[in-house]
Amino acid sequence: MARMDDVARLAGVSVSTVSHVLNATRAVAPQTRTRVEEAVERLAYRRNDLARSLALRKTRTVGIAIAALSNPYFGELVSALNEALEAQGYTALLGDTGDDPDREVATVERMLDQRVAGLILATAASSGEPVASRVLDQSVPLVLVDRHIDARCDQVVPLNREPVEELVGHLADLGHTRIAAVAGAAGLDTTTERLDGYLATVAARGLDDDPALILRGRSRAQDAEAAARAAFAGPHRPTAVVVLNNAMTIGTLRALRGLGLTVPHDVALVCYDDFEWADLFQPRLTAVRQDLTTMARSAVGLLLSRICGDDRAPVVERITPQLRHRESCGCPAPD
Known part of the structure; x- marks a missing residue:
């Protein structure tokens, strides 16, 4: 050699x-x-990058610990993060925590053992603060993505409440008053903020505020399917539903199909989180699409700035998603 x-x-x-x-x-x-x-x-x-890393006592590797790679949303986010890192000459070390707090701790510890230059983390439910403190105590730069927690580090997260207010408001404009919401896992700010957007619009527009309209999907397709099947099986079923993440959208659609209900003729449906193939559904899904490219570039930019010694106060950046208006809400097909 x-x-x-x-x-x-x-x-x-x-x-x-x-x-x-x-x-x-x-x-x-x-x-x-x-x-x-x-x-x-x-x-x-x-x-010989290994020898160079040993000599400099730092690597050009960044750890990416993601809550659930089985979710297509996180798969797209990882792809965008990896592309942004490669453009700056860094290599990604990927770990899937499975949204499990213990597994998250073990994944992050392994990455710290590998002497990563920095770490990008989408935390598991209710576990982010101790893990973030562990990383920061090791003086390893850290940026949180997707899920916001109370931690002294940079965070790049989506705007959650306002897009849901827009979705529910649109259904109200179409004449719906009994609108269900399929909520995500407890302990996540994404669940809390999106549900707050739903509740605020229900109150502001004078819609049906029956607590039974809040369905516990727990951010999983199977739980969303069970909750939706129970809610839409009765005679006083909702006329519309807003689903608050993409995995639960799949479960909700399965439940409606299993009950013989069609979208949007029997039930209008809108959702937070778009799919790459959402416009292949019949009808095509009206959805909020997150700007994952901007999120990834911003997160990588903040992390590399910290790696280079930037010691300014931590920042929280909110990335605004876009509404993709299609037909599942009951509107005619847009041009």
Whole structure:
């Protein structure tokens, strides 16, 4: 295996010049750079990042610990984060916590053992604060994504309440007064804030505030299916439903189909979290779509800034999603 001094000897330059060319740490004359690059190619030289990391006592690896990779939303988020990291020359170390607090702790500990340069975390329900404190106590930069908690670190999270207010308000404009909400797992700010948006609009618009209209989907398809099946099986069923995450949307649709109810003829349906294939449903789903590219780029930008020594006060960035108006709400197909 070729070494850096072999490249320097072939190019007729010093080892430090080769290092500056490879690491872009200092300007090098174009002719010299060309000789170094030709020598690298001829010798098939590969930089030993492990040795470099040991020497500098830091890596160019960032840990990404995600609550539930089985959820397509988190899969898209990981893809966007990985793309943003690669663009800056970093490698992602991925861990799936399964939305389990104990598994989250173990995943983060393994990443800290790997000496990651920083960590991006979507916390499991009710477990984020101790884990965040553990990371920060190790002086490892940390950015939280998707789920907001009370922690002294940067956070990039979606706007939750206002988009749900828009969804419920739209259903009210269409004449619905008995609107159900399929709520997510307890202990998550996304659940609390989205449910607050539903309740605020119900109160402001004078809609039916029957507590039975709040269905406990627990952020899982199977729980949402069971809750929706029970709610829509009776004679006094809701005429519309807002589902507060994408996994629960699948379960709700299964329940309605199992009961022989059609969307939007029997039940109008809108949801928070869009699918890449939501416009393939019949009818196509009216949904709030999160801007995952912006979320990922912002999170990576904040993290790399901290890795480079930025010690400003932590910030919380709220990313505004967009309403994708389609037909499941009962409106005609948009142009």
